[in-house]
Amino acid sequence: QVQLVESGGGLVKPGGSLGLSCAASGFTFSAYYMTWIRQAPGKGLEWVSYISHTGGTIYYADSVKGRFTISRDDAKNSLYLQMKSLRAEDTAVYYCAKIRRWAFEYWGQGTLVTVSS
Amino acid sequence: QSALTQPPSASGSPGQSVTISCTGTSSDVGGYNYVSWYQQHPGKAPKLMIYEVSMRPSGVPDRFSGSKSGNTASLTVSGLQAEDEADYYCSSYAGSIVVFGGGTKLTVL
Numbered sequence: 001q002v003q004l005v006e007s008g009g010g011l012v013k014p015g016g017s018l019g020l021s022c023a024a025s026g027f028t029f030s031a032y033y034m035t036w037i038r039q040a041p042g043k044g045l046e047w048v049s050y051i052s053h054t055g056g057t058i059y060y061a062d063s064v065k066g067r068f069t070i071s072r073d074d075a076k077n078s079l080y081l082q083m084k085s086l087r088a089e090d091t092a093v094y095y096c097a098k099i100r101r102w103a104f105e106y107w108g109q110g111t112l113v114t115v116s117s
Numbered sequence: 118q119s120a121l122t123q124p125p126s127a128s129g130s131p132g133q134s135v136t137i138s139c140t141g142t143s144s145d146v147g148g149y150n151y152v153s154w155y156q157q158h159p160g161k162a163p164k165l166m167i168y169e170v171s172m173r174p175s176g177v178p179d180r181f182s183g184s185k186s187g188n189t190a191s192l193t194v195s196g197l198q199a200e201d202e203a204d205y206y207c208s209s210y211a212g213s214i215v216v217f218g219g220g221t222k223l224t225v226l
Contacts, residue, residue, distance in 0.1 A: 035215070044120075044206060044217060044218070044219045044220040045155070045157075045163065045206050045208075045217045045220070046217060047208070047214070047215040047216065047217060050215070059213050059214055061214065095162060095163075100168075101151065101168055101169055102149075102151035102153070102168075102169075102210040102215070103151070103153035103165055103168035103169070103208070104153070104155070104163070104165060104208070105165055105168075105174070106165075107162040107163055107164070108162065109162055110162055
């Protein structure tokens with residue numbers, strides 16, 4: 001069965017950096033686009049970034065462009081999100097998800113990132 | 118990157134039907150047949166309920182159906198059950214990016 005397990009969340013000061021990981025299993029990771037989606041406490045879902053199966057196509061939401069970097073390691077079946085210049089408004093649960101036909105077919109359980117001094 | 122517009126709340130009694138709308142533009146909902154819907158219970162990760170406007174993933178009850186007309190997509194839940202009480206989000210491909218609706222809290226009375 002498909003499993004996505006995020007890790008790396010935690011408390012970071014404004015202006016700081018943090019890296020998230022997502023370990024995938026149960027499907028051919030290298031064949032699928034993958035994405036990060038976040039949800040601020042008590043708020044709705046916000047798409048953050050996606051990466052193509054080859055890594056050659058990457059897009060970001062305007063809110064994170066220039067600060068976040070998505071990447072993947074197919075040998076490790078892993079997806080990453082490197083975040084820098086973090087702001088209070090980046091506080092959220094971050095989910096990784098498998099994309100199929102532009103739908104988010106499977107989601108991880110999420111990892112909480114808190115940006116606070 | 119404007120969010121899609123959903124009503125903040127919807128409600129219905131057990132056994133009734135309820136429809137949730139999701140309004141975008143010709144650049145997202147109206148321009149592509151890549152509208153999807155997600156159900157989220159409190160403290161849980163979202164779950165895909167509908168993809169490509171009206172397709173149901175395996176395991177999703179046929180009480181859930183989707184449609185689209187112009188720039189507005191809709192999710193209909195028929196034969197409401199207590200476990201359908203949750204937040205529902207729509208999403209659309211928008212030509213290189215993806216946008217979500219603000220979410221609708223569905224209450225089963």
